[in-house]
Amino acid sequence: MLKQLHKRWWKILGVVMLIYTFTVGLLIDTPDVPLLHETVRNLFFHVPCWFAMLLLMLTSLVYSIKYLRTGKTIYDIAAVSLLRIAVVFGVLGYLTGALWGNYIWGNLVSWITNDTKILGTAIGLLIYFAYFILRGSIDDEEKRAKVAAVYSIFAFILLNVAINVVPRLTDSLHPGSGGNATFTVYDLDSRMRVVFYPAVIGYFLLGLWIATILFRISRLQYQKNNIPIE
Amino acid sequence: MKNINFYTLRIISFFFLLANITFAHAQTETVATNGNPVDNLLRSNGLIYVVVGVIVIILGGLIFYLTTIDKKLSKLEKEIKEQQ
Numbered sequence: 001m002l003k004q005l006h007k008r009w010w011k012i013l014g015v016v017m018l019i020y021t022f023t024v025g026l027l028i029d030t031p032d033v034p035l036l037h038e039t040v041r042n043l044f045f046h047v048p049c050w051f052a053m054l055l056l057m058l059t060s061l062v063y064s065i066k067y068l069r070t071g072k073t074i075y076d077i078a079a080v081s082l083l084r085i086a087v088v089f090g091v092l093g094y095l096t097g098a099l100w101g102n103y104i105w106g107n108l109v110s111w112i113t114n115d116t117k118i119l120g121t122a123i124g125l126l127i128y129f130a131y132f133i134l135r136g137s138i139d140d141e142e143k144r145a146k147v148a149a150v151y152s153i154f155a156f157i158l159l160n161v162a163i164n165v166v167p168r169l170t171d172s173l174h175p176g177s178g179g180n181a182t183f184t185v186y187d188l189d190s191r192m193r194v195v196f197y198p199a200v201i202g203y204f205l206l207g208l209w210i211a212t213i214l215f216r217i218s219r220l221q222y223q224k225n226n227i228p229i230e
Numbered sequence: 231m232k233n234i235n236f237y238t239l240r241i242i243s244f245f246f247l248l249a250n251i252t253f254a255h256a257q258t259e260t261v262a263t264n265g266n267p268v269d270n271l272l273r274s275n276g277l278i279y280v281v282v283g284v285i286v287i288i289l290g291g292l293i294f295y296l297t298t299i300d301k302k303l304s305k306l307e308k309e310i311k312e313q314q
Contacts, residue, residue, distance in 0.1 A: 006304070015293050022285045026278065209296065216303050220310060 002078060005212055014205025021045075021199040028195055035104060042100050043192055044199045049093030050121075050163075052203035056086035056211065057128075061156045064149040073229040076145035077222065079152060080135065081215035083128060085207045090125050094118075105173055117167040117174040124159035131155055141227060 004010060025044035033040050060082035067075035097118070102108045112118055131151055138144035167174060222229050272279045 011300075018289060018293075019286060022289055023282050026282050026285070027275075209300075213296075213299060213303060216307060220307065223310065 002074070005216070010205055011209050014202050014209060017198045017202030018206060021048075021195060021202050025195045025199065029191065031191065039100060039104060040192075042096070044195050046093060046096040046100055047196070048199040048203040049089050049096065051200040052207050053086045053089040053093060054160075054163075055200075055204045056082050056089065056207045057156055057159070059208075060086065061152060064152045067145060067149045071142075073141065073145060073222065073227065074219070076149065077218045077229065078211075078215055079149065081218060082208075082211045083131065083152065084214055085210045087125065087128050087132075089203070089207055090121065090128070094121060094125070101173075111173060115173050116170050117163065117172040120162035120166055124162045127155045127158055127162075 021044055025041060030038070030040050060079045063075045063079040063082065066072075067079060098108060098112065101111060105111045131148065134151055135144055135148050138147060219229060272283070
């Protein structure tokens, strides 16, 4: 991310992917899945939120580890900028999921507190909210960066356990959990993949773009306060 | 301050332009029934293309806004670099 900060090609690629997703995703012929009907298209809009969140968090994790190895503040700024937008994608995924589920799984109240995967995402997001509270509570820059980097490693593992491991061991309404298969339900003829993967790339690159803007703002703030970042 | 006002004005006028384009389409749909191929396309499949158009306009507006922020930030970075 840091090397390509001022390059333009990946921003354009992301925008193209997004426009492709939002046009073809609405117009393409989808398999007629019982119960879901047209809402199967939400696979192009709701699911990439989570994929983008996980990819952004993974990138942030790389920068956290880089910070711990080198001690350069610039990596800490990159890590926190990525997490900020990742959490936004998570919240958007949660909200869109609530709307979708309200019409597919019945009344919101009956499943939102019982479904393992939703509880897992709620726990995971709260763990990441705690990351920002932790950062805010430490005044010393170096100490803050170190503690936050270590915390984010644990947070990423915990979030993945909560989202990807526990729902597979127990049961959840989501595909890919318990007895449900992940994509076979939707992907009878691979028609969905043609839009789904570009959607993930588009969301991820959009998140990356916003993250670079947040990164550059924080870098300016550090420079203004005369804190060495390299 | 003057700078910010200029940008805000430009963005607002951009959205007004977009709104005008969509509004013009909406009007032709109630009046004309055949002829214009673009109009026929927008009308087909239960007017789904109109929804696609709206979404693309929203997406385009947001991306445009993001681009202006990006440019503003680049300018600020350049100014600060020159100061130092």
